[in-house]
Amino acid sequence: MAVEFSEKTKEKFKVVLGKYPEKDAALLPALWLAQKEFSVITPEVEEYVSKLLGVPLVRVREVLTFYTMYTAKSLGKYHLQLCTNIACTLLGAEDILGRIKNKLQIDVGETTPDKKFTLSTVECLGYCGTAPVIQVNDDFYENLTPKKVDELLGKLK
Amino acid sequence: MKIVTQKLTTKESLYFFEIAKGLWITARHFVKNMYFHIAHLYGKYQEVPAAVTIQYPEEKIPVSKRWRGNHRINSRPDGSPRCVACMLCETVCPVQCIHIIAGEHPDPNIEKYPVSFDVDVTRCCWCGMCEEACPVDAIYMDTGKTPEPGYSREDLVYHKEQLLKETPLPNYQRSLNTPGQGPMKANPMGL
């Protein structure tokens, strides 16, 4: 178990820890740091975090699985998160989803064999005014149409 | 108590004519039936029956669609029993003739399966409640068979393997959900 924060992260962690009166309250930022550091939070990382904070292992797991922005499994280079909530669906998110599936030949939750794209559907991203919307890693693309999606995917390649 | 006797008429009290009348009826039957028996021997008038007898093991009366015969267990496409060993038939059986021992199935989607499924036909009263209770359409009484005699009580306890081999009598299927065989319409467990 060679999982350990780098010196830099350790310092950051110390800062974070200082913000909370109780140690286990720092679980969320600690996991955030871990994700930054290791990109994927594997069970080993969880154990490390749990030990670091003195929190039961299962609590770490609970928090990790509750929040969707933590990733417990490895993703492709681009994480396509398509909103399929009401507003987006009404404005054609289903068509776009079908288009992406068709284009990349993957289903929701899967990664392309070249490890480039991971497709997932998410709930409201808060862009109902400019629906449909897709989040690619940290960027948002609004007012999508199948054509725009094609362009987008082409650009990302 | 009042006894009402019927007075015989003079003709009746002679007996002779009454006896002759009776003899005439029986003799008429005899002659008619003999005629057709002999005609049948020569292949004539086959459609006119000479006797009402049904020669049971060789001939059988076609049973009604609703008739309940021996039990059988429906199987999945892979041949394993549809039964999930829920024991509802065992529960509903008024004479307690069904004995199931349940076991863990390796497939978590099936989970429970009958390790043994015995129907004791010596106790069975053919009420068909097991058919109705079964939530997965596993047990049926549509084989159109009656239990065959056995040399011991054990011979009359039908086991799972035996019950699985039975097939429904064509045209006498008693499927409860849809007419005819075919997939079940309402199967809560998706099995």
Next chain:
Amino acid sequence: MPTVTIDERQVTVDPGTSILEAAKKLGIFIPHYCYHPRLTIVDACRMCLVEVKGAPKLVTSCSNAVADNMVVFTDTPKVEEARQSVLEFLLINHPLDCPICDKSGECLLQNYYFCHSRKPSRFKENKVKKHKVVDLGPKIVLDSERCIVCTRCVRFCKEVAGEEILGIFNRADHSEIGVFPGKKLENNYQGNLADVCPVGALTARDFRFKCRSWFLCQIDTICPGCSNGCNAVVHFTLRNFNGLKGQRVFRLTPRENNDVNKVWLCDVGRWGYAFVDSIDRLTMPAMRKGEDFVKTDWNTALKETANRLKTLVERYGANAIGVIPSPHLTNEDLYALKCLFGCLLKIANIDFKVPGFDKGEDDKILLKADRHPNTKGAELLGLSGTGLSVEAMMDKVKAGEIKALYLAGSDPVKYMGEKAEEALSRAELVIFQGTNFNASCKLAHIVLPGATFVEKEGTFTNYQGRVQKVNKALEPLGEAMADWEIFTRLGQMLGVFPSYRSAEEVFMDIAREVAPFAGITYKKIGSQGIKLTLPEGPVLSEAKE
């Protein structure tokens, strides 16, 4: 002391009492899933909603404390509608596999559905598929699809068993109970998870698929697993198609007793019933013929026993016989034994303290080191210290001074090993009276089958000195007989002996003759037991609470 009106009836309760508890006091039952009287309150299930006058919305009765002059309604149309809606939500992703679910028949989802909803599902979309048959450990199986995420199990592990191992993973309708990958439930109280779970999500592997709950009868009993004397309910069936071969007792579940076990039962006791229907049960009296045992009937076996004991007493005196009773026997059994051997035959060598009998593991929650349910009872009845100790008896047997040993349920070979084995094989006469075949029984000359705790009536005295009653659920297997009955029949063959017809008669004699039991009757013991006023002495030090 707030006074509340619930469904137009008034009740005064302690401050801080929840509405649900207050209603329970009035005999009004409010349906609930996540609430458990011994666990913290999370109000997660929303099933216990009630209408409070003045409140804008329905409130959860489990988490809201009563206030003075509060007016509560538990069965208004509004409440019923809320319950129906909650049930509809809970059942949205439920797999409805009641036919194969072990919980069906005692499942709160089923019960409340039939009491409060009875509405067909309106959910037309695909149900969320979750993991089935999840291995949580060697004793418990989880079915996530059936789970309603009430978190009773999570709280139980954390708060009672002291092992924070269960958690809820994922969120919304994908929530599942689970353990961290690679971990397993290990605590000694996981059996309670199956009881605590209101639905069929957590089931005990031991009970899994064995029997449907509606085939089971229940009767109050005391767990015979250790000297704690946890109150339990034994579930057994009278539908036994395989005669002597089938399983009759299927499980033990805890019964509430605040002074003893709260509402929990440890796994050791819970799954310790297996000996009742195990294949090594003694079902017929037997006598040794060379190497083998020959089955015989009670009359022959008892006559033989009586004759040989009588001859030995006449020839060598009463001290040539040693009696080793077991604290597994009930007070009644032990008293009858004392009457027979102590008073009638004047045997002084009676000792139940087989060396090492109380050296089990103590887990500081319920399980005690002494794994015998009636040690205190045996002590109070004076079955130790009148003559030689067990160890000394074994030595004397070897020396040839003690000719016969009467083992009443005890298994000295198990605790003393070779020493006892040697002694037993040297003794002129070894009589074994017990329920199961064991190493000591193997060396006996006469074997008398006794009844187990579910097959006889009687009382156990736990380590605190609390007398508690076990009830007869089943007829003894085969020809087996309650131990007090064996002693009574044997006593009548040997001389003047009271003709007990029931365990209660024996207990009446105990109450008359043994000081600590004075004035106690079966009626007074009731379902919760009765604590004895113990005499001064070393025994009290153990019993500090």
Next chain:
Amino acid sequence: MYLDIIITLIKIAIVFGFVLNVAAILSWAERKQSAVMQDRIGANRADVLGFRIFGLFHPIADTIKMLTKEDWVPPAGDAFVHTMAPFLALFTALVVFAVIPFGDTLHIAGRDIPLQIADLNVGILFIVAFGGLGFYSVVLAGWSSENKYSLLGSLRAAAQLISYELALGLSIVGIVMVYGSIELDDIARAQGQYILGFIPYWGIIAQPLGFLLFFTAAVAETKRVPFDLPESESEIIGYFTEYSGMKFGAFWMGEFIEVVAVAGVVTALYFGGWQIPFVNNQGIFFPGLFTIPLPHVLIVLLQVAAFGLKVLFFCWFMLLVRWTLPRFRYDQLMAFGWKFMVPLALLNILVTGLFMYVF
């Protein structure tokens, strides 16, 4: 002399062969005929190598069964009498055939062979006497069984036999008066005459009432339905309760032989014996018209065949009666016998006498 004995033995063999075979087949016919009358099929299961031939193996199967069953004699009973009784029943039934003529005298190789085993001049008396002896078998069987029910059954049966014996005897008197002989051969021969030249002068023509009375009484003598109270398997217990195996079978056999015997006697007395209408010693003839000559042997053979057919017809008719009529009650049986049959038989004698006096 030796030749006579041999010829007699051959005749005995023929008659015995016929009677015993017909009796055996009757046990099959009884089942099959009742079946056909009742729209059933009847016993047809016994098969030998796949052949069933309409259940004809059943009598054989029955015999095998009877022979292999335990032959049990009540320990308290009289073993000898108990064993003898069924054979007495067989004997009395069989011996009647000694005097029944079954054909015209055969002229062959210069010899006259009467087709009758014993041409007794007291033929009818012989029949009545030996028929009456049959009741001994009943009484002895019931008595030797050492069973009070059997004994009561045998007494009941004996009373019935004696009662109907009377009517039987009295009804024959008419025939004797008409034909003026008690020799059966004479009576049979006399029935070859014609009234008005074309009506055969058979007993049934001469004595219609006598025939009915005789036939009824004879059926009662055979202990068959509707007079089967001695047996009455379903309610009152009969005299052969304690019989098993082939001894029981012998009683049954005796009953069937009696059926054949009654059929034979009725044929001989009332149905022209071996006579065929419009066939005489020369051949087929019509009175006053023409005659077609036939060889003597052929005529005799035809007559024998005619006799056989008549006997078979009566056997059939008795089975028909047996499967048509219900059983009498015992008081009805006795009242019928004494208050109806006997007076009618006496009346018949009176009327016959008046006719004979007038004409």
